[in-house]
Amino acid sequence: MTATRAMTTRWARGLAVLAGLLAGGALAASAPASPHASMRAPSSPTAASAAAKAAVKAAPPVDVNSADRVQLKRLPGIGDAEAERIVAGRPYRSKADLVTRQVLPAGVFQTIRHQIVAVQKKVPARPRAGPAATASGAR
Numbered sequence: 001m002t003a004t005r006a007m008t009t010r011w012a013r014g015l016a017v018l019a020g021l022l023a024g025g026a027l028a029a030s031a032p033a034s035p036h037a038s039m040r041a042p043s044s045p046t047a048a049s050a051a052a053k054a055a056v057k058a059a060p061p062v063d064v065n066s067a068d069r070v071q072l073k074r075l076p077g078i079g080d081a082e083a084e085r086i087v088a089g090r091p092y093r094s095k096a097d098l099v100t101r102q103v104l105p106a107g108v109f110q111t112i113r114h115q116i117v118a119v120q121k122k123v124p125a126r127p128r129a130g131p132a133a134t135a136s137g138a139r
Contacts, residue, residue, distance in 0.1 A: 061117040064098065065091050075115055077108040092118040 062071055064086055072083040085103045095118045098104045 059115070061115055063119045064095060064116050065118055065121070075112045077111050078104075082108070091121070093120070094118050 062075060064072070069080075069083040069087060072078050072086055073080065078086075082104060086098065089097075089101055089103045092098065092101075095109075095113065095116050097118065098116075099106050099109045
């Protein structure tokens with residue numbers, strides 16, 4: 001009876017791993033902590049991606065017009081070269097300029113688009129000239 005139970009448990013673990021791989025999730029190849037742990041439904045990949053999206057929303061967006069290279073490199077898909085290109089191409093009118101100016105590939109941009117903003121610096125308005133004064137002082 002024990003050999004049958006062990007074989008059933010191994011079979012169930014194999015099915016759980018296969019189901020996880022087919023669903024796109026990555027299950028650990030190690031044995032579960034308890035024999036009945038493999039009988040539980042595998043966590044859905046959408047739950048993991050939802051948690052990742054929540055973490056992204058919790059972090060403040062990175063301004064591509066003012067962030068330093070270290071802040072830019074924290075974004076997924078941004079390395080030294082990409083951070084350098086972003087800094088060299090400033091200022092950006094919108095975050096989409098990163099793709100239209102060919103600073104970043106479209107795939108990388110799609111990955112980070114919810115994590116970045118392109119804030120415009122406020123330029124102080126020039127004072128308006130009052131009534132035109134004449135050079136001679138005559139009215």
